[in-house]
Amino acid sequence: MAEIASAHFGVISYEEADLLHFSSGLPAFESERTFAAVRKVETAPFVFLQSLSSPELAFITLPVECVAADYEAVLSAEDAAQVGLAGDVGAAAGLDVRCLVIVTVPESGLPTANLLAPVIWNRTTGAAVQAIRPEPGYSASHPISRAVEATPC
């Protein structure tokens, strides 16, 4: 058990199994390699990704199934290799793979989730990547409030 003093969520305790290791960071945050996934009862089903190197950097995310039940994550060969998958998350039988979408809360208007760039997290190894989907069909600003309330996840 280790702890980090987050600038936004107070002191967070985490275990090795809660860590996401991004071998090349995230777009705009290329030097941020390790995040802890934090879930709190009072803010479920949201999952916070707290940077271990920058206490002030955190993302609010949701498991994609809370936002889009029939979501299909398609990974490029490079992204799949980074998280140790064969290119199709659905085919990764036996591995604990999570798909989180990053939430943006605008000053006004509905919060949105970025379905075009999901975070794929292989919990078996801790390897994670933000997979950028060039294929259209999903929105980078998918409104979430009703979906989260309506979906048990």
Added chain:
Amino acid sequence: MLILRRRMGESVLLGDDIEIEVLEVAHGRVKLGIKAPPEVSVLRKEIQEAAAHNLAAARAVANGCLRRLMDTLRCSPAARR
């Protein structure tokens, strides 16, 4: 927008020192080779868009959006039902 037709192996020049060559065309995809000075940023557009969304998401967290998010969800029509 300037529109040009190019075949495999042909190039387009941008200014004096940027060259974009069509290396391969197959199955609805184009493989491009780009020669540019190191100070010129070359990005797939979707990466730049993901970067902009990540920055906005992180900025909202830094501005204390978590409480607003929870309030929005509690006040949403779905939550009141």
